[in-house]
Amino acid sequence: MSETGAPRVNRRDFIRLSGASLSGLLLHPSGRALAAGEGELAILYDASRCIGCRACERACKEFNGLPAVEEPNTALSPTSWNLIAAREGVSHGQQPYFNYQCMHCTDAACVMACPSGALAIDERGFVSFDKNKCIGCGYCSQFCPFGIPQLGEVNLLTGQAVASKCTFCQDKFFAADSGVPCADAGGGGPSCAEACPTGALIWGDRRTLVARAKGRVSELKDGDHKDAMLYGEHEAGGLHRLSILLDEPSAYGLPEDPGGQFFLARIYRKIIQPAGFAIFGVALAGVTAAYGLARRNIHMEEVE
């Protein structure tokens, strides 16, 4: 739907919306009823300001106690939650960098798919991760539209594959919640944003950042970057890692519509799995009823 004025709905969206409202009627709503809103935090990444210095990568590893890797790092992994990569062909090679980390979706497919509650949506908007609850199924890595949660080495015998990802430096916020100052906090927000020397990564109130990003995008459009756009305001219910892109999303390997995976995860968790569980109950009730009927009506002496 368009942001203002009359809603524009094409056929595909109409079918999707009808399906979504039908399942919404049938099923208990989960997650949050509202889209990304008041009081929520976000990180804003501005590709036009990024110089690819990788200070964010190092700050992330330092605060989260992740082992160092040989630089330049080339892929996200269970021990690399933050990655600067140069994309070929983006904005004519002038500003090729992009920062990859968890997008902290409002409609988070990983949270919907997680069977053990290890992944959850914090009231501040970010997607938290409790590694003690993780059972290593790896479903989050398969459902995530951005390919963010990375599996560790997959154990071929057990299928064990504990995933890990950026947590918005949740420990800082949880420490603040409990009143205990976080050791080595290096500022109260996500370490990557605290460390960025150019202001390419900043964090704060999501609404403020969205307004600020829109201003920056129109600035860029007036300048050399005609394709500049804000990514994440509405995608997947609203991301809590907003991005100012200088090219279309696909140039950065970002999906145009990341919300589809959430829909899929929802069907899986809210229809298929409850149906599987209900089969137990239905079968037990059916067997009991059938047995009762059979006992009442069948007289063995006649049958024999």
Place this chain on the structure above:
Amino acid sequence: MSVRLRDTDSVIHIRWIPRYTVLERFMHWVHTASFLPLALTGLVLFSPLLQCGAGCVAMRNLRILHRIAAVFFGATPIIYALVQPRRMLMHVREFFNFCRYDIDWLKAAVPYYLLGRHGAMPPQPRFNTGERMNAIVMIVGAAVFGISGLGMWFGKGVIPANLYLALLMVHDLAFIVTFAMFMVHFYLAVIHPMMWQSLVSMRFGYVSESYAREHHARWYYGRERAIQLWEQQKAEGGH
């Protein structure tokens, strides 16, 4: 005319007819013994009621149990096919052989199994319609479980994510279908008061002559004779 009672007249003679071989029975029970732990360890993922809280380490270990049971579940039909390929082929042919009497059987099954009205049951071969349906669901189910399960087991992080998700959902749908079928099978074979001989035969391999005649006439009399008797019985209008 007088009847002289002899000693043997007071003894009831039952003719026992072999129905399953030792290997068939063994394979059946190995399959059962692996299906149940597979269902239970898989179900843990399905309900928030069973979510782990503090017991996540235990849940991590359940996946090992699931895989061990899966090896037995998958190996059973393969071993049977290797050891007795001709007999297995014969079974598969029997399973997939349906005719119009199967429709009549399905129509008559509900009043028969629930209300004990057994007169309308058409003659059946060695496996009745329900047993054949169960076998087909289990054969197709095992193939689907096997393909999707192996794909997820060895393909995690290797195959495309969307293919993995498709396998995941197919695996779960296969569970819903096979478990529903399993419950019907379990009820009729183990709980239902009239079917105890079926369970006994899967344990000891034999059914009584009267049971074979009543429940599997096409096996007992042969197809033509059984159908002839059945049509005759229908024509007489009496059950």
